[in-house]
Amino acid sequence: MLDFTYYTPTKVIFGKDSHKKVGKIIKDYGYKKIMMQYGKGSIIKSGLYDEVMRSLKENDIEVVEMGGVEPNPKLSFVRKAIDVARKENVEMILAVGGGSAIDSSKYTASGAKYDGDVWDFPSRIATPEDALPVGCILTNSAAGSEMSSSAVISNEELNIKRGYNSEFNRCKFAICNPELTYTVSKYQTSCGIVDIMSHTMERYFSVCPPTDLTDRICEGLLKSVIKSAKVLMDNPNDYDARATIMWASSLSHNDLTGSGRQHVLPVHQFEHALSGEYHEIAHGAGLAVLLPAWARYVYKHNPERFSQFARRVWDIEDNDDLGASLKGIEAMEAFFKFIDMPLKLREFNIPQSCTERLADLCTYGKQRTIPTYIELEYDDVKNIFDLCY
């Protein structure tokens, strides 16, 4: 087991009607004036907006609204939000939504306390030294941003998507009511499921000494997500299945599934290049295409690991490690297909000629390699993108 620091200070308030407590929760922290970030109106249509506002009002919380966070949240929006947060002197940011609203809020929170441009953080020019507190009401199980230290943003000028990790990115509280995800579409539910599985699998497939306990937690989480996903395909309002996916979302990305392991998420690097270039591709859908391609390219470099994954997660019975590995990858693909995820990039009508550009984006113009089992250089990265066709 590698040395690690585990720090998950987010208070998770999980369960039915939990969002109705938001005003009281914020009041108990002592905040009186907040910024609320949310998306494009789905929370208004569902009635969540009214319930949240009522709770905030009842607890005398003054609210500065910043609606309009887009999927793959945009730098220009964050810059605007930072200006407003400073001008209005808000004491905290409340995100109501999924990973986009939360990540946008995280950037706003650290940007508001930084003299330079917030793009400096994902560009590794600066690291945050202070931030406003962020809390969230989660409405989509996917990104795990509610408990994670990471935040991803898209720079429209440069057409790239980048993230960074910081302890200042940890939410102070996360209100998680699985019922709020009943209205998430089947497609977006599946995208979220792939994202959760990917956060878990990419850590699971990192290189390190034995971490049997973390392995078992990852495998158990994956089995449980797969089981719940199958339930949700037929019954999207199954509370326990929605609750399992929501809690798995938080646990998959709060560092538990990586404790004692190397922290690298190789497939996410591929996907950020992909959906950074093609905004119409949902993050989870991109991962569903990339995970099997990546796995097929690297599994022979560590069949012990891939066969353990196959046997324990997918119940593959095959004593040959290479054979079992391949069957595990096939089982993963079949599952993605079962939950209606794309398996190939051609399903998005993206011509294969784009793989050069994608490989270039992913390697920052051949300036970096992508790790795990073998260092993937530009040509490998392009080969993996080619396998997506």
Add this chain to the structure above:
Amino acid sequence: MLDFTYYTPTKVIFGKDSHKKVGKIIKDYGYKKIMMQYGKGSIIKSGLYDEVMRSLKENDIEVVEMGGVEPNPKLSFVRKAIDVARKENVEMILAVGGGSAIDSSKYTASGAKYDGDVWDFPSRIATPEDALPVGCILTNSAAGSEMSSSAVISNEELNIKRGYNSEFNRCKFAICNPELTYTVSKYQTSCGIVDIMSHTMERYFSVCPPTDLTDRICEGLLKSVIKSAKVLMDNPNDYDARATIMWASSLSHNDLTGSGRQHVLPVHQFEHALSGEYHEIAHGAGLAVLLPAWARYVYKHNPERFSQFARRVWDIEDNDDLGASLKGIEAMEAFFKFIDMPLKLREFNIPQSCTERLADLCTYGKQRTIPTYIELEYDDVKNIFDLCY
């Protein structure tokens, strides 16, 4: 899944040599004067005391020492420590040791900020509203106190042992170096393993709607602990096995293994009566006797649960739920025997006539029942103690 709040703000610094960072860590928090609580000299013999003091000195931390914490920490010691903490105006308490040093520190920390007597907390007369921060350097994997909200203490005047839960009982940081547990005796290592398993199993066996994810985490943790325990019997200096047990200790009792489940620890109630009366019985050894006895008494009221436990944790192949349940309990007993734990109370030379007194203590003089599957009344509790013979 039941509603729950998950809040584990303890920063865990896990790995080799991590204890040498203690001075820097405390300095970074801004504390200049601390109380250090530890046991009876084993940390001096091992050299840990010197290494800790060196790190504290190098970082200009002033230390008020309170050595002499006993196993099953005593109320009288805590009262003395509270007086010293107030008189010396210490800013935090550092526990160097296992559950005893940490629990003693937790009581000192909340007692120092309370006008009444600290026994009011476990007596349910008062709840803490403030506390000094507590940090720890863990030297034994067992109680899980390094991340838990609970603290147990023995009142020598009344000859009883009680605990209580509070968010003020969460350590601010926990320094976990598995190498520090190399010198823990085989017997104490086994006691710790049973305690960790019991924290997990008692939550696992609570009553609630489906919690597949939490089930899988519990089962994975147990499988991993069992595997590592077997390694340690032959090779007590196996780093990965020691690390697994140490990390499992924290995870078993930080609420992860109970998320979405009812929070009751029935067997711990029995054991507190037992080792509260017979101080020579180590907590884990008492649990090793009580867990199978409790399980045999209640399993027929929920064979679905016990057979799941048997099949997933102990790999029992038996399609009959009752039959599988019993085989699972037998496998657990065989494992406890394998790690040299006692299986019967007669091994402690305690006469069976004591079971009336123990049942009386456990039920607070027939004033309470013990839950899970059936409400265990005085007669049931006595029957279970009788099964321990």
